Amino acid sequence: MRQVLLTLSFVVAVCGMAWAQAADEAKPAASNLPGAEYPRVHSDLRVTFRMTAPGAQKVQVVPGGSDNGLGKGPFDMKRDERGVWTVTTPPAMPGFHYYWLQVDDFACNDPSTQTYFGWNKECSGIDVPDKALSFYDVKDVPHGDVRAHWYYSKTTGMWRRAMVYTPPGYDHDPQTRYPVLYLQHGSGENERGWTAQGRANFILDNLIAEKKSRPMIIVMENGMVAPKAGGSPAAKPPAPSRGNAAFAELVVNDLVPMIDATYRTIPDRTHRAIAGLSMGAGQATQIGFGNLDKFAYLGAFSGGGMGRTAAKIDDSKPLLVWMGAGTAELGCMGSGKTTVEAMNKAGIKAVWFEAPGTSHEWETWRKCLYDFAPRLFQQ
Amino acid sequence: MRQVLLTLSFVVAVCGMAWAQAADEAKPAASNLPGAEYPRVHSDLRVTFRMTAPGAQKVQVVPGGSDNGLGKGPFDMKRDERGVWTVTTPPAMPGFHYYWLQVDDFACNDPSTQTYFGWNKECSGIDVPDKALSFYDVKDVPHGDVRAHWYYSKTTGMWRRAMVYTPPGYDHDPQTRYPVLYLQHGSGENERGWTAQGRANFILDNLIAEKKSRPMIIVMENGMVAPKAGGSPAAKPPAPSRGNAAFAELVVNDLVPMIDATYRTIPDRTHRAIAGLSMGAGQATQIGFGNLDKFAYLGAFSGGGMGRTAAKIDDSKPLLVWMGAGTAELGCMGSGKTTVEAMNKAGIKAVWFEAPGTSHEWETWRKCLYDFAPRLFQQ
Numbered sequence: 001m002r003q004v005l006l007t008l009s010f011v012v013a014v015c016g017m018a019w020a021q022a023a024d025e026a027k028p029a030a031s032n033l034p035g036a037e038y039p040r041v042h043s044d045l046r047v048t049f050r051m052t053a054p055g056a057q058k059v060q061v062v063p064g065g066s067d068n069g070l071g072k073g074p075f076d077m078k079r080d081e082r083g084v085w086t087v088t089t090p091p092a093m094p095g096f097h098y099y100w101l102q103v104d105d106f107a108c109n110d111p112s113t114q115t116y117f118g119w120n121k122e123c124s125g126i127d128v129p130d131k132a133l134s135f136y137d138v139k140d141v142p143h144g145d146v147r148a149h150w151y152y153s154k155t156t157g158m159w160r161r162a163m164v165y166t167p168p169g170y171d172h173d174p175q176t177r178y179p180v181l182y183l184q185h186g187s188g189e190n191e192r193g194w195t196a197q198g199r200a201n202f203i204l205d206n207l208i209a210e211k212k213s214r215p216m217i218i219v220m221e222n223g224m225v226a227p228k229a230g231g232s233p234a235a236k237p238p239a240p241s242r243g244n245a246a247f248a249e250l251v252v253n254d255l256v257p258m259i260d261a262t263y264r265t266i267p268d269r270t271h272r273a274i275a276g277l278s279m280g281a282g283q284a285t286q287i288g289f290g291n292l293d294k295f296a297y298l299g300a301f302s303g304g305g306m307g308r309t310a311a312k313i314d315d316s317k318p319l320l321v322w323m324g325a326g327t328a329e330l331g332c333m334g335s336g337k338t339t340v341e342a343m344n345k346a347g348i349k350a351v352w353f354e355a356p357g358t359s360h361e362w363e364t365w366r367k368c369l370y371d372f373a374p375r376l377f378q379q
Numbered sequence: 380m381r382q383v384l385l386t387l388s389f390v391v392a393v394c395g396m397a398w399a400q401a402a403d404e405a406k407p408a409a410s411n412l413p414g415a416e417y418p419r420v421h422s423d424l425r426v427t428f429r430m431t432a433p434g435a436q437k438v439q440v441v442p443g444g445s446d447n448g449l450g451k452g453p454f455d456m457k458r459d460e461r462g463v464w465t466v467t468t469p470p471a472m473p474g475f476h477y478y479w480l481q482v483d484d485f486a487c488n489d490p491s492t493q494t495y496f497g498w499n500k501e502c503s504g505i506d507v508p509d510k511a512l513s514f515y516d517v518k519d520v521p522h523g524d525v526r527a528h529w530y531y532s533k534t535t536g537m538w539r540r541a542m543v544y545t546p547p548g549y550d551h552d553p554q555t556r557y558p559v560l561y562l563q564h565g566s567g568e569n570e571r572g573w574t575a576q577g578r579a580n581f582i583l584d585n586l587i588a589e590k591k592s593r594p595m596i597i598v599m600e601n602g603m604v605a606p607k608a609g610g611s612p613a614a615k616p617p618a619p620s621r622g623n624a625a626f627a628e629l630v631v632n633d634l635v636p637m638i639d640a641t642y643r644t645i646p647d648r649t650h651r652a653i654a655g656l657s658m659g660a661g662q663a664t665q666i667g668f669g670n671l672d673k674f675a676y677l678g679a680f681s682g683g684g685m686g687r688t689a690a691k692i693d694d695s696k697p698l699l700v701w702m703g704a705g706t707a708e709l710g711c712m713g714s715g716k717t718t719v720e721a722m723n724k725a726g727i728k729a730v731w732f733e734a735p736g737t738s739h740e741w742e743t744w745r746k747c748l749y750d751f752a753p754r755l756f757q758q
Contacts, residue, residue, distance in 0.1 A: 033500055034603065055436070055483035083484075101487075104434035105462075108480075108487040115494045115501040121412055122494040122501065138538045143529040145543075148574075150522040159517045164524075171641065174553035195527075224413065262550065 029113070031096070031127040036112040041128055045091040049075070051110060053103055054083025060102040061087055061110075064119055067329060067359035069093030069128065074102060094130030095363025096197050098123050116197050120188040125197065130363075134206075135370050136199040141209035142168030146201050151258045155250040156225060162255065163191045164263065165201050167208055167215035177264045179271035179377040180217045182251065182295075183369075184280030191222045197362045203369050213373045219259055223247050223276070223283050244279075248287045256294065270319065273376050275299025277365045292316035297376050301368035302326065302333050302360055317348055319379055322372050324353030326364035333360070351375065408492070410475070410506040415491040420507055424470040428454070430489060432482055433462025439481040440466055440489075443498055446708060446738035448472030448507065453481060473509030474742025475576050477502050495576050499567040499603075504576065509742075513585075514749050515578040520588035521547030525580050530637045534629040535604060541634065542570045543642065544580050546587055546594035556643045558650035558756040559596045560676075561630065562748075563659030570601045576741045582748050592752045598638055602626050602655070602662050623658075627666045635673065649698065652755050654678025656744045671695035676755050680747035681705065681712050681739055696727055698758055701751050703732030705743035712739070730754065 026040035026048060038050035047070065049061045060074035070092045077085035098118045100107050109115055115122040147164045167178065183200060185193035194200040200218060207213035225247045251274075260267040274295045276284035281303030288298035296319040304323065323340050325333035336352060343350035355367040405419035405427060417429040426449065428440045439453035449471050456464035477497045479486050488494055494501040523546045532539050546557065562579060564572035573579040579597060586592035604626045630653075639646040653674045655663035660682030667677035675698040683702060702719050704712035715731060722729035734746040 035499070051485075053483070053485040056485060057434070103482060103485055103487070104432070106430075106432040106435060106482055106487075108482070108485075108490060109494075109501065111487060111500055113501075115488075120414070121490055122488065122492075138529065140531070143538075145526040145528050147524040147526045149524050150517065152519070159522075171643075 029126050029128070031114050031125055032112055033114060038112050039110070039126055041092075041126075042088075045094065045128055046088050047092050047126065047128065048086065048088040049077065049110065050084060050086045051077070051101060051112065052082075052084050056083075056085070056103050058102075058104055059085040061089070062100050062102050062107070064098030064100065064123065065360070067361070068097050068099070069095050069359065069361050069363065070097045070099060070126070073099075092128045093358060093361075093363065094128050094133070095358060095361055095366070096125055096127045097361065098125050100124050117190045117192055118188055118197065136203050136206070136366050138202055139206055139209070141205055143205050144168050144170065144201055144208075146195050149262070151254070151262075153250055153254040155246060155254050160222070161191060162259075163195060163220040164259070165195070165204065165218035165220075166263065167217065168205060169215065170217075170264075174264070177266045178215055178217045179273070180219060180259060180263075180265050181297075181373070181376060182219050182221075182255070182272070182274040182284070184223050184274075184276030184283050185220070186276075186278035186280055188224075190224065191220045194218075194220045198366055198369065200369055203366060204373060207370070207373055214377045216373070216377065217259070217263055217265060219255065221247075221251070221255055223280055225250055244283055244286065247283055248290065251287050252291055252294065269294055269296045269316075270379060271296075271377055273297030273299065275301065275322070275369075275372060276303075277301040277368070278303045278360065288318070292318060296320070298322065299368070299372045300324075300336065301365045301372075302329060304336065319349065320375055321348055321350040322353065322375065323350070324355065324364075324368045324371065326355040326358035326360065326367075328357060328359035329364070330354070408505050408507070410493050410504055411491055412493060417491050418489070418505055420471075420505075421467075424473065424507055425467050426471050426505065426507065427465065427467040428456065428489065429463060429465045430456070430480060430491065431461075431463050435462075435464070435482050437481075437483055438464040440468070441479050441481050441486070443477030443479065443502065444739070446740070447476050447478070448474050448738065448740050448742065449476045449478055449505070452478075471507045472737060472740075472742065473507050473512070474737060474740055474745070475504055475506045476740065477504050479503050496569045496571055497567055497576065515582050515585070515745050517581055518585055518588070520584055522584050523547050523549065523580055523587075525574050528641070530633070530641075532629055532633040534625060534633050539601070540570060541638075542574060542599040543638070544574070544583065544597035544599075545642065546596065547584060548594065549596075549643075553643070556645045557594055557596045558652070559598060559638060559642075559644050560752070560755060561598050561600075561634070561651070561653040561663070561674075563600070563602050563653075563655030563662050565655075565657035565659055567603075569603065570599045573597075573599045577745055577748065579748055582745060583752060586749070586752055593756045595752070595756065596638070596642055596644060598634065600626075600630070600634055602659055604629055623662055623665065626662055627669065630666050631670055631673065648673055648675045648695070649758060650675075650756055652676030652678065654680065654701070654748075654751060655683075656680040656747070657682045657739065667697070671697060675699070677701065678747070678751045679703075679715065680744045680751075681708060683715065698728065699754055700727055700729040701732065701754065702729070703734065703743075703747045703750065705734040705737035705739065705746075707736060707738035708743070709733070 026042040059077040063070040063073040075087045077087040110124040116125040144167045274284045274288045281300035285304040288295045299322040323336035340350040340352040355364040358364040405421040438456040442449040442452040454466045456466040489503040492503045495504040526543045653663045653667045660679035664683040667674045678701040702715035719729040719731040734743040737743040
């Protein structure tokens with residue numbers, strides 16, 4: 001009876017309104033807060049957003065960035081007589097998309113969705129499902145833990161939090177040691193990005209269950225870092241170049257030794273990989289090529305300038321250089337293909353990967369990880 | 380030189396404005412986003428909030444709840460000619476306080492602060508420091524990991540995420556086994572509350588370092604739960620009573636067996652405690668008194684109705700019943716003192732605790748945990 005009443009009141013509410021289509025097969029996004037009915041994703045991947053602000057003059061849904069899979073926004077919401085604002089977008093790309101609301105001229109979160117650290121803030125996000133893919137779903141397979149681990153960094157002079165994925169079974173056999181992938185987020189994100197937005201833990205759980213990837217530890221740190229001498233890292237984000245230099249120092253001098261001392265790693269270069277996306281791709285290639293005695297596998301997802309550094313490689317050759325990007329961002333990110341070809345000619349094993357249809361977004365980077373991880377630690 | 384320029388421009392910006400006092404010794408709150416200068420906490424614990432919304436007619440800072448340590452809001456912000464809104468509150472209570480902004484009639488987050496899951500949403504929060512206390516600070520002591528652990532619950536028919544604190548040293552001696560504290564958040568919060576808002580991991584790190592507490596595992600789950608038969612738990616939060624019944628079933632049938640099978644616990648009642656705050660206090664006492672063969676230590680922070688259930692205790696007496704509340708909420712929560720006295724008369728070891736000055740807020744519950752944890756697993 002309760003169910004019937006709810007259904008009736010819902011029908012009354014939508015009757016005769018322009019967005020009656022929202023009452024179709026659309027489902028709340030998995031990224032919604034528990035119980036939140038909006039945003040809803042339709043079967044054709046249109047997305048209906050809704051919020052309540054009777055006093056607002058203008059409300060828009062703003063996708064984060066010009067190549068956002070929600071499409072070219074901002075999307076103007078329409079107000080009904082009760083002050084409920086609604087808009088349905090054109091079909092979106094599958095994957096995770098940052099967005100926010102513009103309420104009059106104030107940029108703020110959608111109160112109905114979880115927040116994700118991106119764009120240097122707690123940002124709304126929506127995960128649009130891809131029916132053709134399941135590699136990042138939560139499946140009935142053994143799951144690894146994702147640990148928040150605090151450690152002291154001499155480089156920054158502060159306690160820091162690293163996120164550490166330990167693979168399924170890690171706790172059950174205290175003799176087994178594992179290779180390690182250091183995996184970095186992009187600009188404006190943090191150490192939670194690869195699990196919260198990227199679903200890296202579920203991707204690896206699934207790959208390991210299918211025996212496509214070797215079980216490995218994944219370490220994720222915050223690449224937006226300032227050195228101790230540069231002032232107060234807590235108070236101001238650093239200029240990127242300064243942050244990158246400090247981050248390389250932090251990884252090599254603080255993070256890798258701490259991880260090897262804390263977790264059951266295989267502490268040599270052939271069991272250590274470093275990869276990242278966008279800004280993190282630049283950091284990964286900078287740190288990787290600069291420390292080939294420590295890292296034998298290098299991955300650059302949608303970024304990474306390897307042309308100049310590749311010339312410095314001598315006897316410590318990487319075992320694999322992997323570069324990839326989405327086909328919708330090849331205008332910016334496609335030069336990696338040429339780099340990969342040049343590396344292969346120079347006798348360095350290199351792989352180029354293109355994620356079909358996606359742009360500078362997490363769906364590309366999920367696909368990158370899914371292709372990259374199985375190639376690691378096979379020698 | 381850069382420092383000088385920044386200072387000068389700041390002086391120019393505040394010159395002649397009503398909130399020039401904000402340029403005093405005030406410091407950005409630790410709960411701010413990296414680099415965010417506001418909100419700022421003054422040495423007398425006044426808090427200055429600031430945001431930019433040129434098009435808004437009215438902006439307020441709204442403390443979450445009537446007994447919020449920020450004081451009796453809402454606090455009206457004042458607009459300057461550029462559309463920057465500012466308000467300074469009276470001196471606040473130390474501790475963590477939920478709040479949000481009311482921009483015209485739209486409730487939304489402060490873009491400058493981290494979000495915390497509370498009030499059934501991603502909510503702004505501010506941590507006002509207490510100079511007299513350091514028990515929940517990040518200190519130069521060994522730190523335990525806080526793990527996100529996924530497991531399948533037959534009760535809900537879904538994969539769930541539990542948060543698990545493993546104490547310092549857990550990974551280094553694979554022979555050592557540990558007692559377990561099950562620790563629950565309040566209504567509208569989730570499994571991250573006790574670490575993100577409550578700083579439970581740092582409290583235990585510090586207690587263990589000082590040898591005041593026995594090293595223990597802490598398990599934190601989401602108490603807002605619906606049973607499998609009740610429909611779609613992902614889509615709707617349950618009515619509290621239904622959720623509580625399902626949660627008890629989940630803890631006893633799914634969570635405790637999984638934790639004992641996954642982590643190095645001492646799997647008996649004398650090494651198992653259950654506690655919670657507010658709604659979680661009710662759950663902890665309900666589950667604890669209903670399963671005295673499984674839990675010997677019970678804690679109720681600002682809540683928990685133990686009068687009726689205490690009569691049922693026969694041969695499986697709890698080793699400790701602990702109840703506490705803040706002195707500013709004793710009008711609602713003070714009845715526990717009588718319960719504790721009655722229990723002691725009935726031969727059950729019971730402790731009553733009052734957190735000086737604080738109300739129905741996380742500062743009370745941090746202090747509760749700090750008093751409760753050292754009393755656990757001493758027999």
